[in-house]
Amino acid sequence: MFGRPVRRKEDPRLLTGRGRFLDDLGHDALAAAFVRSPHAHARITGIDVSGALDVDGLVAIYTWEDLEGPVAEPLPLLIPHPELTAGRTPYALARDVVRHVGEPVAMVVARDRYLAEDAAGLVEVGYDPLPPVVGVENAAAGERLVHGDVPGNVAARMTQENGDARAAIEAAPHTLAFRLDIERSASTPLEGRGVYARWDADDASLRVYSSTQTSTSVRMALAAKLGLPLPKVEVIAPDVGGGFGVKIMHPWPEEVLVPWAAMRLGREVKWAEDRREHFVASAHERAQVQYVRVGFDDAGRVLGLDVNILHDNGAYIPYGLIVPIITSTQVPGPYKIGAYRVEFTSLYTNTVIVTPYRGAGRPQAVFCMERTMDRIAAHLGLDRAEVREANFIRPDEFPYDQGLTFQDGRPLIYDSGDYPEALRMLKELIGWDGFPEVKAAAAREGRRLGIGLGCYVEGTGVGPYEGGHVHVTTDGRVHVSTGLTSQGQGHETVFAQIVAEELGVPVEDVTVVTGDTRRFAYAVGTFASRAAVMSGNAIALAAREVREKALRVAAEALEADPRDLEIAGGEVRVAGVPGSGVPLATVAVLANPLRYAFDEEAARATQFAAPASPDEPPLTGEPGLEARGYYSPVRSTFAAGMHAAVVETDQDTAEIRVLRYAVVHDCGRLINPMIVEGQIHGGVAQGVAGALYERMAYDDHGQLLNASFMDFLMPYATEIPHVETAHLETPSPLNPLGVKGAGEAGVIPVSAVLASAIEDAEDLPITRMPLSPADLHHLRHAPPP
Amino acid sequence: MKPPPFVYHAPATLDEALETLAEAGPEGKILAGGQSLIPLLNMRLAAPAHIVDINRVAGLDTLRLDGGVTAGPLVRHSRAERDPGVHALQPLLRQALRLVAHPVIRNRGTLAGSVAHADPAAEIPAVLVLLDGTVELVRRGGRRTVAAADFFTGPLESSAEPGELVNSVFFPALRPGTGTAFEEIARRHGDFALAGVAARVTLDPGGHVTHAAVTCVGVGPVPIRLDVTEYGAAAPAGEPDWRHAARAVQAAIAPETDIHATADYRRHLTAVLTGRALRAATTRARAHPAVPPPTPTSRRPGSAPPAAGPEAALLRPAEGPPAPPAGAGGTLPHAEVSLHAGSEGAGPGAVAPGGTGEGHSVVVEVNGVVRGARVPGRRLLSDFLRHDLRLTGTHVGCEHGVCGCCTVLLDGEPVRSCLTLAVTVTGRAITTVEGLADGEEMSPVQRAFAECHALQCGFCTPGFLCTATALLRDNPRPTEEEVLEGVSGNLCRCTGYQNILRAVRRAAELMAGEG
């Protein structure tokens, strides 16, 4: 089972329209809509709801004044950090000041969404506009402030250094200095956020469905905010139509307000975010300006690297410093950097908040490092692949300590990898060495081609932990649950494969539930390519425990030594002797000593059925054939990969087409290669999108000019290249399954790779992403610097 | 993103429609295909007090081929694009229509709606202007014909007055010795163009340019037409050098900068596209020589030759119906196309919408079962299916027509349910993802999607399945390009599309029994 392209268990329901996404639930619930700020920065002078009161079907309108207790306080700062000295978070509904277009100001509840929007449109809010801060450099100038009490708009400034980078650069035979710009983009799942709450007044309990990447933490946050005992709150992530990071942020204002309103009104309330709201009221990522200084020797070996990053964190910083920390620590990638210094400044702007989007700071890091590698190669007249090769950590140097502190607060120590081999495979796959002829032949036809490459190392599977529960019921079926959530990664299939492998049962007999706190209440969430590593290992550990228990119980029934037994084909039997054992179903029955028989199977476990030793207690350990397992790693495991692309740029129109895209990928042992490939395809597509199409276009007033799919250019099939993949497996020594994460890999180096390829085609330095045909046109015609 | 309230009218006759429009005045909006109007309503950028839905008016879907193409208000893009008679008479229409949005949008959008909407980046207005077409406007008690050049007055502005309805749009036929081309650059396939150029070149039998003109889109408030005959006429026969024309066009336009392109870049593109379009049009003109055509014969659509692409037309000009002689409009053969498809009133259980107030009875056959509910006029078909009929397999990802998650089959044709009012389609048959399987047996398309791992979160999947199902029904052995074009109007954020394309090809194999 493990390692096979098993077809997905989730597909039949999703293919026949029987998936249950957030807005598929709660048809009779009241609908919420929000009055949102049209200003990037303004003081609220008054809110007049009288015009909305006549709307037929209106149930309630709430403003900050109506909130009470912890709901009226600012939302939590989710990931505190000692350097985050000026952390500011929003109120669930704006109090006095709005700080970005889209910030919720009032909540409307009505019979349906049409009416709720009608009423929201009739609420009149008076604003006294304040000067907006847009763009990270304006923020850094500090002339205008997003938060009056945060001087210079600086949320945090943080430095890490391994060696004396500045001295190393001074002493190096060659030095270069340049600036890189990366624009904002966003996860943009096709399903927006959504919350549906049911308050049971008799039971004083709350059930919330949320389109979230972390139901367990939403549950704890809601219990705290709403003052409910934790056991009285259940949170369920139903089928989720994509997350890519944005749904790890929580609790959203709406996520608190919808349940709060449901409790107040004693009615079911639902909010399904629409596309425009998603653009202006969820979260974005990526925007950074990077100043790079590098010193290197004649072979292109980096002796010193000094990177200064201005990071745009938006109007508030509820998710803390995770993104810039990841950028700063993943810059070194697969390379041994002589000495490295990185400093970031995380700055407030009057724009939507910034939280992780697939890659979470890594695409920016790789853009920085790989642009640097290409610059070095160009400066020395060396082959770009050769310069990378010269800097690689060698396979015999693992574990390799980069001398930095990673996003989990743990030392940045790589567990395993084989970078030279990956590069060799990549060059072969894309035809690196033969490309000059290809390029020359194309040039003879008047076509402009270029090739580029990029390498990355990705810390995956961060802690603190995940858990899994495996339960064999008396019908022989295996029920698995884990607290983290799924947004299309195929967890139901992958985790079933792991359990099928461990328990020797057919994969069809295993069902998996994720993200339902009724089934598993302890979890962290799905992000940072951690599900397979964390929950996968936790579930494997639980399954191993179930297996041991099954062997023990069966050994008693068979009067055999458990060490002679195995589980295969759904029965526990003497190793290698089919038909000699008891079905797993029966073992499950026997594992739970009973007094009452409700069916024939159960009768086998009752007190007079089996002669038990009168001197032993009927139950040793816990009843039932089930176990819980937890996996908590010492530190992250480090996946790696290398991508290459061939692009064609149109000489006349400056259109950019990706002709070929090749990926060599190492995520340790593959559980399901089909699913891993799918993750890579999707990641590359998002990478191409971020490199060539997507950006958040804010004007100087802080208005998002492209808050629709008409103008935010998410690519269609016609814009995405075919991806050729090859896999390398260097198992992780850190976890029982030897796996590393794969969820984000595809996206990470794409901007760097395409910049490299366009630069090769055009012979022009590419220093910003995304790059549109208009941008390329202007680069071509820019006066020489 | 839901439409604001409005009074919904579904007149049954043109007179009734004009009467209602006259009464509504500036507060009335005509609803045709809805592919521009409904996004504006959903985003609440438009809030007309009255919507006059003309989809039920009989006889508005006439397509006349008579000295040109005369399209009534309900002639959909897709029909004009596919019709071989239209293509033979005026190939520029198909050349342009293939650049209008995506196939699914074209299944609803109308030629008249495109013209009335007067988007300066739209293709059809440019075609009309280039061809010296006309727009016939009717209102209560009046009728006038406006030359294309006078019709477009500004961005989304035309000389149509409140109360007036575009009753037909006339695209004159291609003249002998004439070739046309439409070239544009869009950021994504199917997007509105950053810049686009329609060109028309006429050669005399000796190969000299006697007339050449271009119309530019996306670079001004209206389609900009420029006569470039002088640049071609100066050149020797067969060798017109259009570079000067391109430069002249570039100098004559004043585009604006927006988030997608700078004015400079647009100007540059327009020059490049002018050259490309004029060259392509010249080549086609040569293949469509100004020699007297064979004797014209009247033709009904049933006897039409198979649809031919522009290339095919170019290679086999004799197969299409003859081009009318230049300037001989009045004596041309008359071929009136009778119409079955596209009329909204027919179908099982047709029920007239409940007048003008709130609460219209909508009855549709969904997946073979007749279902109904009373809903407000503004209820979107997507919400009607999902929330009134509780068929939640159809998803909603944008509510402005771009993502394709909401695609369902309307009488077998894929359409965006978020850009369709439920009440518009009362009486018609709808297939949703829930209706694709045969009982518990998944359809070949569904099976192929599972086999090829063509879905991850599954949110976009219903739209892809419906689109692919219709594609393979109409074209059981599509080429790779046809598959790509077929699904090019659906977004997926998870899969990178590679496995979706593979799955559609695999489904074709399964349907052909090769699985």
Ligand SMILES: Cc1cc2nc3c(=O)[nH]c(=O)nc-3n(C[C@H](O)[C@H](O)[C@H](O)COP(=O)(O)OP(=O)(O)OC[C@H]3O[C@@H](n4cnc5c(N)ncnc54)[C@H](O)[C@@H]3O)c2cc1C
């Ligand atoms: C995703 C997407 C992409 C698109 N891309 C393109 C593109 O690349 N190029 C392009 O040209 N278009 C594009 N469109 C627009 C599309 O072509 C529209 O369908 C078309 O412009 C309008 O036709 P309609 O019948 O849908 O008009 P409607 O939306 O019904 O109406 C549009 C406007 O015209 C008025 N109107 C309609 N019919 C009449 C009439 N007979 N008389 C008077 N007024 C009338 C309406 O009142 C309304 O104001 C796109 C649309 C979408 C959703």
Ligand code: FES
């Ligand atoms: S196209 Fe209808 S929801 Fe996106």
Ligand code: FES
């Ligand atoms: S499978 Fe998730 S959007 Fe397509």
